Amino acid sequence: MPLAILALAISAFAVGTTEFVIMGLLSDVAADLSVSVPVAGYLVSGYALGVVAGALPLAALTTRFPRRAVLVLLMAVFVVGNLLAGVAPGYGLLMSARVLVSLAHGAFFGVAAVTAADLVAPARRASAISLIFSGMTVSTILGVPLGTLIGQHFGWRTTFLSVALIGFVGLLSILVLLPAQPRPSGGGLRAELGAFRRKQVWITLAVTMLVSAAIFASFTYIEPMLVQVSGFAPSAVTVILMLYGIGMSVGNLLGGHLAGKFPVATLHGTLIVLAVLLAVFAYSIHFRTPAVITLTLLGLCGTAAIPTLQHRIMQVASEARTLASAANVAALNVGNALAAWLGGAAIGAGFGYASPNLVGAVLALAATLLVVAADLTARGRDRKRTARGADEQVHTPAS
Secondary structure, eight states: OOHHHHHHHHHHHHHHHHHHGGGGTHHHHHHHHTOOHHHHHHHHHHHHHHHHHHHHHHHHHTTTSOHHHHHHHHHHHHHHHHHHHHHOOSHHHHHHHHHHHHHHHHHHHHHHHHHHHHTSOGGGHHHHHHHHHHHHHHIIIIIHHHHHHHHHHHOHHHHHHHHHHHHHHHHHHHHHHSOOOOOOOSSHHHHHHHGGGSHHHHHHHHHHHHHHHHHHHHHTTHHHIIIIIIOOOHHHHHHHHHHHHHHHHHHHHHHHHHHHHOHHHHHHHHHHHHHHHHHHHHHHTTSHHHHHHHHHHHHHHHHHHHHHHHHHHHHHTGGGHHHHHHHHHHHHHHHHHHHHHHHHHHIIIIIOTTHHHHHHHHHHHHHHHHHHHHHHHHHHHHHHHHHHHHHHHHHSOOO
16 A cells, blocks of 8 residues: 555544544543533534534535645644644633534545545555544544543643644645645536435435444443443443454454455445344343453444445545545534434433444444345346347347
8 A cells, every 4th residue: 555545544543533532531621621521522512513514515615626735734724723722721712623623524534535545546445445544443442542541641631732743743744645636637516516416325325324323322322331231340441442443443444455345245244244233232231251242343343334335435426526525424423423312312211221232233224224225226227227228239220
């Protein structure tokens, strides 16, 4: 793989860290800024909403500019936003800084995925995309625990300043390692928007949202599940989550490799296994060793679907890859928000802490049925079109 993809992965690592590290710092932020923990929790929701709000508009604005310049600009916004978060004297500025960073998040992954795909041969595009997203998954293993540790010992502001430094390294890496990219060819924004008239684009976005919701319906409430249901000590949760993160990293790379060779079979198989594992997890969570094994497999299987779906959206929206990729990242974050609500509703209804796993299983099953039905319909349409073309050739008189 080209070194330029490493530069993009470093930047993705920084972006992933800043998104999730706040979850380990909520109590410290709340105490320091004199707000309640639930109010501090809005920093998570605000970021997710900012990703959704910024992904499409910013990607649309950048469709006619060289990609390297766009990526450098987005990482510059990222660095400035985290510097502001690191010096924020109050809650309002911290929220504003988080939203500023989040606006660049979706557009960055949309542009980075297309850039990585264009740096390699067509057969290796899914693998290249998975390497970009591996930066995000590695952030859950290293970035978030280290960021939390730094915040606990040196203050939460130091964490954001450290993330800004990593983002600056990513920015410099892009400048040095990524070759100059030509201006995107094609019809510009109008042509990219035209791709959204296709049903397959919207179906893929819907599947992405459902898959993300299925994964995070379980993961959002994993800490109380492991402590209250499995009976683990709170100190053991960090180690278990590292196993989950390792599974995520392996699954991301494996999914990208398989998607390049067997895109349809990989997506269908991954979704079916995900639904089964989530259903099993609702039972295995009651037993320590089976719970850890199932959780690790969930990390592997869940993230295997992400590069597969990113590759798929770039195929079905071939002339709108930047905008569609950014929309796919937005769909992931919509799924995250939906997951927290649905999982919380199941717990609130008295079904217990294990119930979000069943919610996730239903969502994964819905995603499976949707994509299989769409692929069967498309295949049937292609057969009819092929048969019609053959019939026309048979009945065309010789000249």
